[in-house]
Amino acid sequence: MGTRSVTLNGLRAATGDHICAFYRGREERDRLLIPFLQEGVRAGDVCLCITGARDHRHLERSILDGCDDDAADLLEMRDSEETYLAGGTFSAERMLANWRDWGEDIFGRRGKAFARATTDLSWVQTVFTGPAIDDFMSYEVQATRYARAYPQVALCLYDLEKFRGDVIIPALKVHPKVFFAGMLLENPYYVDPDDV
Amino acid sequence: MEAQVKPANVVRLRNQISNLHSLFVLSMMMTESRDEDEILSLAVTSVASLGPCTTDGAYRPAAEGDGEIDRFREPPGRKRKALVAALRALGGDDGAVEVTGAPWGFAFALRSLGGHWGWLVVGAAAEPTADEQFLLKVLAHQTGSALENAALHRRERAGAGELRRVNTELGSVNGRLAATVADLERTATIHEALTRVSASGAGEEGIARTVFELTGYPVAVEDRFGNLRAWAGPGRPDPYPKPDSRKRAHLLRQARREGHPLRDGDRLFALAQPRDEILGVLALLDPGGRTGPHDAFALEHGALVLAAELSHLRGLGEMELRLRGDLVDDLCTGTDDESAHTRAQAIGYDLHRAHRVIVVQGRGKATGEALARSVEQAAAELEVGSLVGRRQGAVVLLALAVPDRWSELAEALAAEFPSGSVSVGVGGRCDRPADFPRSTREAFVALGVRQASRQPSGFTAYDGLGIYRILAGGEHNAEVEGFVREWLGPLLDYDAAHGAELVKTLSTYLECGGNYDETADGLAIHRSTLRYRLQRIREVSGLDLGDVDARFNLHAATRAWRVLGL
Numbered sequence: 041m042g043t044r045s046v047t048l049n050g051l052r053a054a055t056g057d058h059i060c061a062f063y064r065g066r067e068e069r070d071r072l073l074i075p076f077l078q079e080g081v082r083a084g085d086v087c088l089c090i091t092g093a094r095d096h097r098h099l100e101r102s103i104l105d106g107c108d109d110d111a112a113d114l115l116e117m118r119d120s121e122e123t124y125l126a127g128g129t130f131s132a133e134r135m136l137a138n139w140r141d142w143g144e145d146i147f148g149r150r151g152k153a154f155a156r157a158t159t160d161l162s163w164v165q166t167v168f169t170g171p172a173i174d175d176f177m178s179y180e181v182q183a184t185r186y187a188r189a190y191p192q193v194a195l196c197l198y199d200l201e202k203f204r205g206d207v208i209i210p211a212l213k214v215h216p217k218v219f220f221a222g223m224l225l226e227n228p229y230y231v232d233p234d235d236v
Numbered sequence: 237m238e239a240q241v242k243p244a245n246v247v248r249l250r251n252q253i254s255n256l257h258s259l260f261v262l263s264m265m266m267t268e269s270r271d272e273d274e275i276l277s278l279a280v281t282s283v284a285s286l287g288p289c290t291t292d293g294a295y296r297p298a299a300e301g302d303g304e305i306d307r308f309r310e311p312p313g314r315k316r317k318a319l320v321a322a323l324r325a326l327g328g329d330d331g332a333v334e335v336t337g338a339p340w341g342f343a344f345a346l347r348s349l350g351g352h353w354g355w356l357v358v359g360a361a362a363e364p365t366a367d368e369q370f371l372l373k374v375l376a377h378q379t380g381s382a383l384e385n386a387a388l389h390r391r392e393r394a395g396a397g398e399l400r401r402v403n404t405e406l407g408s409v410n411g412r413l414a415a416t417v418a419d420l421e422r423t424a425t426i427h428e429a430l431t432r433v434s435a436s437g438a439g440e441e442g443i444a445r446t447v448f449e450l451t452g453y454p455v456a457v458e459d460r461f462g463n464l465r466a467w468a469g470p471g472r473p474d475p476y477p478k479p480d481s482r483k484r485a486h487l488l489r490q491a492r493r494e495g496h497p498l499r500d501g502d503r504l505f506a507l508a509q510p511r512d513e514i515l516g517v518l519a520l521l522d523p524g525g526r527t528g529p530h531d532a533f534a535l536e537h538g539a540l541v542l543a544a545e546l547s548h549l550r551g552l553g554e555m556e557l558r559l560r561g562d563l564v565d566d567l568c569t570g571t572d573d574e575s576a577h578t579r580a581q582a583i584g585y586d587l588h589r590a591h592r593v594i595v596v597q598g599r600g601k602a603t604g605e606a607l608a609r610s611v612e613q614a615a616a617e618l619e620v621g622s623l624v625g626r627r628q629g630a631v632v633l634l635a636l637a638v639p640d641r642w643s644e645l646a647e648a649l650a651a652e653f654p655s656g657s658v659s660v661g662v663g664g665r666c667d668r669p670a671d672f673p674r675s676t677r678e679a680f681v682a683l684g685v686r687q688a689s690r691q692p693s694g695f696t697a698y699d700g701l702g703i704y705r706i707l708a709g710g711e712h713n714a715e716v717e718g719f720v721r722e723w724l725g726p727l728l729d730y731d732a733a734h735g736a737e738l739v740k741t742l743s744t745y746l747e748c749g750g751n752y753d754e755t756a757d758g759l760a761i762h763r764s765t766l767r768y769r770l771q772r773i774r775e776v777s778g779l780d781l782g783d784v785d786a787r788f789n790l791h792a793a794t795r796a797w798r799v800l801g802l
Contacts, residue, residue, distance in 0.1 A: 205285060206282070
């Protein structure tokens with residue numbers, strides 16, 4: 041499995057990491073996201089960025105700023121509507137299948153050495169409440185397994201201006217690493233997919 | 237022997253540690269937030285994720301500090317009186333409370349080292365385990381600490397804000413103070429400069445120059461009619477424009493009403509106005525309209541100094557005029573030579589030169605002050621002297637004995653009063669002050685002759701009077717009067733008794749050489765009236781006007797009557 045020097049806000053991440061990053065507002069998200077993906081495309085990594093469609097243009101321009109023309113081929117901008125919410129609803133099974141297909145394509149067919157997958161989960165706030173959040177967190181547990189399966193780092197972004205304790209506490213429990221306030225914290229007691 | 241840990245316990249412990257880890261990160265988020273509402277919101281919404289409990293709500297002491305307890309907005313719901321009373325009873329402690337719809341209810345105090353911030357009230361279907369309650373207690377403590385931290389920051393921010401406000405206010409006060417000091421310094425400079433020029437005797441030119449130096453704008457000093465008296469700075473117009481008199485008067489009236497500098501086109505001007513009379517105008521030439529308050533102050537203050545200067549000049553002028561008038565009067569009536577020379581010298585006049593007394597009298601507009609000013613002006617232009625006074629209803633000029641200037645003087649006065657008639661009498665030469673009374677008498681005789689003549693406008697010199705000089709001879713007046721009485725006595729008596737003009741009619745008839753038409757025109761009467769009057773003259777006097785001797789004596793008598801004013 042390939043390895044990379046991957047940094048998030050200057051902090052070292054490891055191959056197979058599934059990181060939950062908390063931020064406040066779009067500006068802080070961009071300060072976190074853009075250098076992370078820019079570092080990836082410059083290193084030749086395939087970079088997947090799933091956000092609201094409105095953010096695509098400015099994120100793409102910022103990430104590719106100063107990069108070679110080839111870098112554009114490495115950056116994939118996706119919308120949550122066409123991924124997590126394809127068909128109008130969220131399906132953990134379908135999404136995990138998508139990830140598997142994507143992994144096969146990138147690492148198998150295209151033979152890429154490393155990938156960075158980032159998802160802004162702001163859409164969760166408008167879709168899930170109550171017990172449905174537990175279902176989504178079950179998906180996050182399985183996502184940890186997927187992250188470990190390939191040479192990649194997965195970054196889930198949660199906006200503290202949108203989410204409250206009912207999402208934050210479960211999200212903290214299911215991610216092996218948490219980024220918050222400039223710190224990357226290990227969570228040895230996360231819910232391991234192998235234990236589920 | 238190692239103790240065996242049951243797998244179920246491992247899962248429970250791992251789950252408990254995972255929850256504590258989550259609480260630890262949540263606590264960091266709360267501390268980092270510094271927003272009391274957000275902290276409470278995080279606490280309230282986290283309860284359900286940490287165990288089997290649901291949140292009834294967070295309660296906190298009311299901001300007013302009157303012992304009231306408010307319910308936090310999340311989750312939506314109503315404040316319950318019984319619960320509030322129970323919380324008040326708990327004070328800063330944890331304790332069981334009744335929660336609607338939940339068999340088990342508990343209030344976790346939100347405490348910190350700095351105090352008590354409220355309660356987190358939760359409910360559950362059954363009493364939670366000790367582990368679960370421990371997590372909620374930790375959540376409550378972390379929330380209390382975060383609330384204290386936020387309160388400290390809020391107070392710090394308020395303090396910093398107050399400090400900033402005070403600093404800003406202080407800065408503003410300092411700024412205003414500095415501006416006031418600068419303003420005072422500037423006005424003091426203006427005051428000092430203008431006071432200095434006022435005391436220096438530099439006059440109007442000096443005042444204009446100082447105001448120009450203070451403001452940087454060209455300065456004009458004008459009289460009230462708009463004539464330029466002084467200028468300082470570049471761009472002096474040549475010729476200086478003369479304003480329309482009506483507009484000028486209106487503008488000055490307006491400025492007088494306003495009582496401060498006024499703008500008139502490209503000029504800012506102020507009045508030099510001691511008391512009620514406008515003596516002059518001080519103007520700044522500012523086509524760009526850029527003059528500021530300090531320029532206006534310099535202009536206003538300059539106008540005050542100018543008013544004092546012009547007032548002083550006017551006082552001097554009036555005093556000199558009075559002194560000149562007194563000297564003229566005394567010379568005409570008679571004064572000793574030494575005294576006359578001394579007084580003339582005091583007003584800068586050389587009386588040692590030869591003079592003649594000129595008397596001027598007019599009709600219509602050519603009277604009073606207007607006539608006196610015109611005589612003064614004409615005399616100055618002809619350079620024949622400057623001593624002017626008043627006497628017996630006439631303007632008296634003590635003129636230098638310069639030949640051939642009297643016709644020019646008379647013409648100048650006639651030109652000045654085209655609708656009136658101005659008569660000029662020129663007295664004999666005066667070589668010393670003692671001669672002036674005689675010359676005065678002679679000038680009045682010449683004036684009388686001129687006024688009695690068929691052409692009153694013009695001048696008559698005593699030296700050219702011929703027989704009139706004999707008739708007007710001072711020492712023989714009694715004989716002349718007797719002669720007049722002898723020939724004109726009955727006619728004079730008739731005129732006096734009947735209010736008639738027989739003597740005047742006879743005089744005019746003889747002056748016109750017996751021509752009826754000219755005599756009638758001269759008297760402005762009809763020929764038939766003239767014929768009637770001449771018949772009365774013959775009847776009253778008993779004389780034949782056709783007799784040569786009688787006619788000569790009557791002519792001489794009427795002329796003497798006119799010259800002597802009998």
